[in-house]
Amino acid sequence: MRRRLALFIAALAIWMLLSWPPDSQHLLAGIAAAGLTALLCGDLFIDGTRLFTRPSRWGYFLIGYLPLFAWQCLKANIDAAWRILHPDLPINPGIVQIKTSLTSDIGLTFLANSITLIPGTMCVNIDKDKGILYIHWINVKAEDSETATRLIAGKFEPLLKKIFE
Template sequence: MSSARLPATFLCLWATWMILTTSLDPQELVVGAVVSAFIAVVSYEFLFHGGMRQKLHPKRLAYAMAYPFAYTWAEIKAHAKVIYYILHPRMPIKPGIVRVPTELRSDFGITGLANAITMTPGTLSVDVVGEEPSLYVHWINVDTTEPDQTNMKIARPFERFLRGIFG
């Protein structure tokens, strides 16, 4: 599989260069090809694990298509809540750090979950522990500190999709 990884990385980098320069001038293209070839040789080992067949599995694609909508909905709800806390004269917040266990096992999945939790205002991942993966999350309005309940309230909206995408 390693034979296709270098060209794939190169093509992604070159496409990014074309988008950033927004011109098809030969000079730009040649410079872009040289730069992206150099970066691809240096860094291709970090990207693109696994086979193409498994990557483009239809179920995975379906989850990847549905994820942005679920994500946007969660984002809108969290924004409304935090804006309410900011504008409320007495600020009825109960902040605290809680432990959120997760069912995800792959590195990409846990990174995606931590990023999604941090991106929604109101929850902020402070630390990650490796043994039976769980996140320490700063939560602006702590309802419960029981691990099962926190998982239900914080991680569940993203976890289903990320498990479908990254396993």
């Protein structure tokens, strides 16, 4: 039931943004459409909807995670552009394993997406049972998994643990 309610709110928000500026007719049609969506595919929505009701998690997400992510994303783009345009192609690619203690689906999704958008790394495969992520690193600095974990996920993982676990 909670999951359906969360999907209803998310679908209605997207509907209202798509039919900007808001007015009462669009709101009524949106409630009908979002209600139908929530009824039909509510059980496909993400697990752990109780996370949305904790203000401290929203605080960590908006103040802690988003600025860090935006900064890393910008750095990643400049780094990638520099590597591509450099005449010698300064790359040393390889696949390393890192360990994670996150277990929830949404937490792992955010960790993998963040790793893909930070400089030089891309998540290739996830072993959820063992808690191992296989990371393609465009410039491998450390082969062993402890150092690689610290270098790649060290900034994001504690934050995501506070938000999603």
